[in-house]
Amino acid sequence: MWRRHEQQQPSGSGILVAHRAGAALTGGDPIAGLEKLAPTDVAMIEFDVRATADRALVISHDSVADGHVLAESRYEELVRRGSPPPLLEDLLGMANGRFSLDVELKESGYEREVVEAVLRRVPKERVVFTSFQDSVIASIAGLGLDVGTGLIVGRFAGARTPLVVLQDALPLGRLRRCGADFLVAHRRLLSTGLLRRARAHGYGVAVWGVEAAPEVERLLAEPGVLGVITDSPTLLRGVQLLLD
DSSP: OGGGGGGGTTOHHHHHHHHGGGGGGGSSSSHHHHHHHSOOOEEEEEEEEEEOOOOEEOOOOOEETTTEEESSSOOOHHHHOOOOOOOOHHHHHHHHSSSSSEEOOOOOOOOHHHHHHHHSOOOOGGEEEEEEEHHHHHHHHOOOOOOOEEEEEEEOOOOOHHHHHHHHHHEEEEEEEOOSSEEEEGGGGGTTTTTHHHHTTOOOOEESOOOOOHHHHHHTTTTEEEEEEEOHHHHHHHHHHHHO
């Protein structure tokens, strides 16, 4: 899905993507979010994968769960403390082929495990793998499994230095070097002409950080926009109306 040779699509064929598997519908629970999304026409879900100290693959947007650093905690310890994040296998089982998947890897070091776990459940035509880290994308591309990969840009928190801002605003060289198939750009970066520049170099763009219906509709109609990633409960609940 969204591999470079598959991106010559007509204007208006972009899809709405539920950020964090629709967790905004349920106060942060991605598994419950999937149940809320099931009766809608949302075609794709996005979610974040991390690894615990004992290499359990879990769904978590944040590096800390209930005050415990996931990368430093064994999964059984998290279970014993009472609030473990969902396992990747549990979410894949709940998704059960109902959605295409945008799987974001938050860190490096477990790329093969994630890709292989997902592909055991989901055809590669229905999944993409994304990351803010160029090295993660290069590692997945290097597996030779012909899966779609997307580099995420647009960091507006944390270590946002002038160099980071420049690298995010001018990412095309990075895309080539890490072997990404497409770009995942924050909506604010589009004001720099990034969509036009990416399209001119043969890269489709998925746009994140969009929460207003008029902007979603406008972007979905743009040539080169593969999808729009949103947290908005209103948009996700009203997806049929939005897409009609």
